[in-house]
Amino acid sequence: MAIDSSSVINSSGATTRFRRRRSRRLSESIVAAVLMVCAAVTILTTVGIVAILLAEGLSFFGEVSPQDFFFGTRWTPLFPSAGFGVLPLICGTLLIALGASLISLPLGTLAAVYLSEYAQPKVRNILKPILEVLAGVPTIVYGYFALTWITPLLKSTIFPDIGVFNALSAMIVVGIMTVPMVSSISDDSIRAVPASLREAAYGLGSTKFEVVTRVTFPAALSGIVASYILAVSRAIGETMAVTLAAGASPRITANPLESVQTMTAYIVQVSLGDTPQGTTVFRTIFAVALTLFAITLIMNVISDRIVSRYKERYE
Amino acid sequence: MTTDPSETSFRSNLFNAKLGRRHLTGSIFGVVALLGALVGVAVLIIMLVEVWRDGIRYFRLEFLDLFPSRKPDQAGFKSAFWGSLWVIGTTAMIAFPVGVSAAIYLEEYAPKNWITKILQTNISNLAGVPSIVYGLLGLQIFVRGTIGVGPSLEDLGLNDFGRSVLTGGLTLALLILPVVIVASQESLRAVPPSIREASYGVGATRWQTVRHHVLPEALPGVMTGTILALSRAIGETAPLITIGALTFVAFTPEHLLDDFTVMPIQIYNWAARPQHDFQDLAATGIMVLLIALLVMNAIAVSLRYRFGHGNGR
Known part of the structure; x- marks a missing residue:
């Protein structure tokens, strides 16, 4: 059975309880932050996908014009006479x-x-x-x-x-x-x-x-x-x-x-x-x-x- | 308008219910719809029977104890089987904690505002991204250590991940993360609010409530969802080919930074060869892969039945 805490109040008990409450509040916010970081991984995934595709894609379009890529009808990038029409x-x-x-x-x-x-x-x-x-x-x-x-x-x-x-x-x-x-x-x-x-x-x-x-x-x-x-x-x-x-x-x-x-x-x-x-x-x-x-x-x-x-x- | 003479005695000529014909149309449509549904079932059965017939020739214990070989009779699945176990194990170790934590955040912590809404929309859009795109993400981030701008860690000699088990596991973890999160959210949502209220009522904090009351209640559903997501990961081929997993491996991984191959890649390798014997080996490999899937699904379903009381779906 739980003992009514108010009956055992003394100075040291009150301090520990106070300390415990403070560390509890701290650990609560740490946990919340960790959980939020895990949720943010999904955002980072999207950002990563977009960043990578854009970065590499754009440097590709620096070498082959988008017009040749999107409207070209010959796709032979692996041949010596490369065609980059997608x-x-x-x-x-x-x-x-x-x-x-x-x-x-x-x-x-x-x-x-x-x-x-x-x-x-x-x-x-x-x-x-x-x-x-x-x-x-x-x-x-x-x-x-x-x-x-x-x-x-x-x-x-x-x-x-x-x-x-x-x-x-x-x-x-x-x-x-x-x-x-x-x-x-x-x-x-x-x-x-x-x-x-x-x-x-x-x-x-x-x-x-x-x-x-x-x-x-x-x-x-x-x-x-x-x-x-x-x-x-x-x-x-x-x-x-x-x-x-x-x-x-x-x-x-x-x-x-x-x-x-x-x-x-x-x-x-x-x-x-x-x-x-x-x-x-x-x-x-x-x-x-x-x-x-x-x-x-x-x-x-x-x-x-x-x-x-x-x-x-x-x- | 043609009318049935027997009906004219009690119905006006203008209104003809044609009930018999209408009900007939309804029944015919029902039969057609059933046939439509059964086509899928039929294909599934034919597919399984064909795989069985082709693959049974090599289906014996040594198949799991031999490495791939140029000679079909001495070829086996050992490296692929263990490679798959390593990669899926790694995937589970990453996707489970991260996915469940993200779900807990979204269900129990996140304020209902536009940021949460973006998170949620983003997760459902990620689930629709073709898996091969995740392979390119894994290739750049984990293998080369770059996000596209500046020199990559690989070029600087700082990246040890390479084309390792860890890279494969991380890539697949990102791939199945949206599925794990959505499934976990569903089972967290199925926990009655009264449990949370009772816990708060006796003075528990939010994390204590989640840790001791909500999560244990939701865990069977969460596990079921995670295992089903992992059973998707074990069949994935494309992203692992893209990160550069090897197609011919004659050893089993011994630690996280070892090279690897997985069952679907080995199956692809065999199936793409013109020789008939290798295609039969591919069928044997498919049998092993399907058995692995069956075991995973059986575990998932039994978890749902043993612990689930209407929890999850």
Whole structure:
């Protein structure tokens, strides 16, 4: 049992208590400062990323004009007759992101509608985690799968002319791995639609299909669009699967049966090679990464904006 | 407008509910949606079966006890397996304390002002940065010791980090930090305010409250989130390739400043070779990697079930 402290007051007791309180206040503020420093690490990370990409990127642009970089159509930095036009890499990246979204957006949306409107809770509790496993499988596994299973399958069935490295197999696996981004986030936002809207629609005699297509889906549209943007942004930043499946041939093409090179795959290629640091060729990876970072950042910010606007509407 | 004659007896010609057809559309749509959901599941199953079929040939104990080799029959995963354990261990030692502290700051200490808002927005944006960009960050800061301006520590001969386990662990720690923070914040938020109020009520300070009451309650959720984040880190390849992790290593790391390779890099190295035998070795490597992931996830889930009472998600 605690003894009432007031009954044991004497001069020395009071001093220790006072001292203890002072050291306690000191340690409290030390702890708070340490915690704050840990939170500040995230800010330092961002600052570090931006500073490094800008510093190396700008010194690259001192050697190669931004105009040649952004509008050039020949990307051959590793050859003696170097061409520093990034368009082939951007084209390869967008080709794969576009193809992937043709798979992930419809499949993810259908899965989200099924999970949120049709599935029994029991089915949902099994299906949703299984779909999320797709996003947890390391991307190198998808790369292996594309290279050793999807490409041979395509070659033996529909496209006999397909190359060992091709954009199509990369599109397929990147599409599949981004399905859960669309399905989980869209499912969450469809389920966040107030029950009253759904009930009102049913009360008017709507069928399930009508409730989904005319009430809940439009009401959740901003969240769904945000999930689309996130999925595309993830597809753009995807690295190992496209490096293994799509190869290393930078070219401007819309033919998915050919090998292409993405921005990320180029960075991997240079990192694995023996290009000496500090050269113009080595700095290309920072210029490419700066471009990649800018594209994904813009997409993520747009998606964030959409989500926060959507939140305001129902709170 | 066509009308069903049987319905005209009690309904006006202008209103036709077409209920049967509408319900049919609804059911068909439900089936299509289910099929859409099942495509992902099917691909997952095919992928696992294929990896199993390709990889089972080399799947035996020596695989973890042999170093990579030019001869497929004598090649193994030892350096990659231990390299991954070292790097992930380092990542955990850094990301866990820093991430949890940052989450505690944001949830329990930070005033609700614009600085906190910027911190929070920044964390969610960091989670969307492509992992390869973190690799470039690690390359410059930890390997070369520079932020882009002025001479690098490496040029001055002052940097010992090199392409070591420590560099890899630090880089991956920065990569998963946003995930750890967000997961920890969620479980801190799930601790009922009454616990904090009771603690303050008996005169505890803020840190005493967090240390003795809030954190123990939130810990299972925090651990679950951290392990899931680490299971993302163990599959990461690109940032480690960018910082210059080696692709052919015939030793296991013995301290933090040793060179290393990791499982995904070794898998990439094998899969990128044209010979069929090496691709099968890659599949065996994938089996080991997936088993490691499975173990980590099982630990995370069991933590959630054993200690979690509706804590976290």
